[in-house]
Amino acid sequence: MTDDRPERRRDAEATRRALIDAATALFTERGYERTTVRDIAARAGFNQALLFRYFGSKKALFSEVVARQGWQQVRDTPPERLLEVALRGLLAPGDGPRDRTLEVYLRSTGTGEARSETRRLLGREYTSVLATLTDADDAELRSDLILAWLLGIGLTRTVIGKDPIASADPDDICRLMLHASRTLLEKLPDDGSA
Numbered sequence: 693m694t695d696d697r698p699e700r701r702r703d704a705e706a707t708r709r710a711l712i713d714a715a716t717a718l719f720t721e722r723g724y725e726r727t728t729v730r731d732i733a734a735r736a737g738f739n740q741a742l743l744f745r746y747f748g749s750k751k752a753l754f755s756e757v758v759a760r761q762g763w764q765q766v767r768d769t770p771p772e773r774l775l776e777v778a779l780r781g782l783l784a785p786g787d788g789p790r791d792r793t794l795e796v797y798l799r800s801t802g803t804g805e806a807r808s809e810t811r812r813l814l815g816r817e818y819t820s821v822l823a824t825l826t827d828a829d830d831a832e833l834r835s836d837l838i839l840a841w842l843l844g845i846g847l848t849r850t851v852i853g854k855d856p857i858a859s860a861d862p863d864d865i866c867r868l869m870l871h872a873s874r875t876l877l878e879k880l881p882d883d884g885s886a
Contacts, residue, residue, distance in 0.1 A: 710736040716757045724754055766817045771824050772881050775838060776870055778818065782846040783862035790855050815839065825877040834876040845869065 714736035718727040724805045729750050733740035747753040768776045799856070822835035845865065857865070874880045 704746075707736075707738065707742065709744060711743055711753065712739065712757055712760060715753050716761070719754060719757060724750075762817050764786045766821055772879060774821050775819070775842070775873060775877070775880065776866055778843060779845070779866055779869060780862060782842070783849065783865060822877060825879040838873055838876060839871070841873075851857070 701783065707862065711732065714733045715727070718732055718735060721727075727750070729743055731742045732750075732753070733743045736743075743753065747756060765777065765781070818839050819832060819835040822838055823831040826834050828834060845857060848854050849860075849865075852858075874882065
């Protein structure tokens with residue numbers, strides 16, 4: 693008799709990843725409220741009972757989506773590059789590979805069930821890292837202002853689609869925002885382009 697537990701574990705991990713990937717795509721396309729558990733399970737190729745088995749609820753799955761992407765971005769990005777990486781991920785064309793953490797947040801913010809969990813998971817991670825880029829006593833406030841500005845740009849471009857931000861070149865937006873952000877985060881590197 694052979695022990696098949698490792699094989700089952702790999703299948704469980706693959707199932708979790710497939711459900712998270714499907715949820716990420718649907719939350720990005722539709723937002724939290726308009727995405728159903730049935731739709732997520734169908735896109736992943738599983739029964740919705742399996743989604744409940746692994747995550748317990750749509751809210752828990754949503755938190756997992758935001759947490760996975762946000763923590764990975766924070767963990768893998770040097771603090772002085774986090775703002776630019778997050779901004780470029782938000783500004784990237786919809787059909788290419790990109791980090792969708794902030795877009796999921798933007799399309800789902802304001803919804804009752806998802807709002808507080810999203811704010812806790814995303815806000816704390818990003819602002820704590822951005823706060824390391826200043827020696828000012830109000831570092832947390834400064835980093836929260838930067839995050840609010842970043843989300844406002846994303847909202848205007850991605851959700852509302854208001855020009856000139858919606859049609860602006862991502863390089864131009866990054867150049868201007870990073871230049872202005874150096875006022876609040878003095879350890880943000882100067883790329884010399886502004």
